[in-house]
Amino acid sequence: MTHQLSVIGTGVIGNGWIARALARGWDVVAFDPAPDAASRTRAFVDNAWPALERLDMAESASRGRLRFADSLEAAVQGADLIQENVPERLELKREILSALDAAAAPGVIIGSSTSGFKPSDLQQNCLREPGRVIVAHPFNPVYLLPLVELVGGAATRPSDLDAAQVLYRELAMRPLVVRREIEGHIADRLMEALWREALHLVNDGVATTEEVDAAVVYGCGLRWSLMGTFLTFHLAGGEQGMRHMLEQFGPALKLPWTKLEAPELTDELIDRVVEGCEFQAAGRPVAELDRRRDDFLVELLDLVQKYWPESEGLPGRI
Known part of the structure; x- marks a missing residue:
């Protein structure tokens, strides 16, 4: 059975959804008003x-299964799943999602790729079936990284999320249903905390952007890619696991090791971060860096699957 994904907005995330769906043998219909989309x-x-x-x-799978529609309404005709990827402006998203809800066939799930908005806020202007409008937040590059956070709003029924899980699994995603809606969902809140601390380290002259990235790539990132945060710390407690780790290192949580509040983005800090990243890129275009990242992720995903098969349901049992 052939499925159709309708993609509204074709920036980096929207295009990532398109590439993933084409690779899974889906038909894709896209809409974006930009002339060069x-x-x-x-x-x-x-x-x-x-x-x-x-x-x-x-x-x-075929790249030829992609076509562009000349209107939002035309793009959603025949859709089995609709993915909205317009810029992160709440009023704009409400406007687009309301139009999608009005145009889509009954029962078709409408997922928003929003990084931070809560689904109840996104559903407000949807008059037909607001419950089918959910958060379906992926991670860049969408065509390789399998996690998608699914979040229902006040009008969402359990059956809506059940239907969404089936569809995203057919796109070879690993849906994580967030228990209750919260700004930033789960993963972005974790990444935001690390990002804020990284900016402080650069702003305070403790480290360059390259040194911060090295600390992640060659340290915590290697462990996190297989076991995540909690299981990694569980191992840090030795044979007694997490209980011993908390007894030994828990008091350090009261020490001023992190700042959490982001530093002010002064022109000096912006220049320091931009210059650091440009130094790391060493003149390589983004497309080349994308391919290098993709090659790494393909091999890394194989390794994670080898050492933690999906059949075991861990980490996270998703």
């Missing part, structure tokens, strides 16, 4: 395709 999307998919070919690509 179609050419940018096809270039994006072409750049991502070599990495996707190394994964478990569907036999029916």
Whole structure:
């Protein structure tokens, strides 16, 4: 059975959804009013395709199954799943999601890729079936990283989330249903905390952007990629596990090791961060860095699957 994904907004995230769906053998209909949207999307998919070919690509996968519609309403005709990816402005998202709710066939799930807004806030202007409008938050690059956070709002029924889980699994995603809505969901709140502390380290002259990234890549990041935060600390407690770790290192939580509040983004800090990142990129274009990242992630995903098969349901039992 052929499925159709309708993608509204074709920035980095929207194009990531498109590449993933094409690789899974879905038809994709996209809409974006930008005049160069179609050419940018096809270039994006072409750049991502070599990495996707190394994964478990569907036999029916084809870049030719993508077409662009000339209106939002036309884009959602025949959709099995709709994914909204417009800029992170609440009023804009409400306007677009209301139009999608009015145009989509009954029962079709409408997922928003929003990084931070709560679904109840997104549903407010949806008059037909507000409960089907949910958060479906992925991670860049969407075509490789399997996690999608699913969050229902006040009008969402359990059956809406059940239906969403089935569809996203058919896109080879690993849905994580967030127990209750909260700004930033789960993963972005964790990443935001690390990001704020990283900015403080650069702002205070403790480390450069390159040194902060090295600390993650060669330290905690390697462990986190397999076991996450809690299980990693569980091992730090030795044979007694997490209980001993908390007894030994718990008091350090009261020490001023982190600041949490973000530093002011002064021109000096912005220049320092930008110059540091440009030094790390060493003149390589983003598309080249994308391919390097994709090659790494393909091999890393294979390693995670090898050492923690999905059949075991861990980490996180999702």
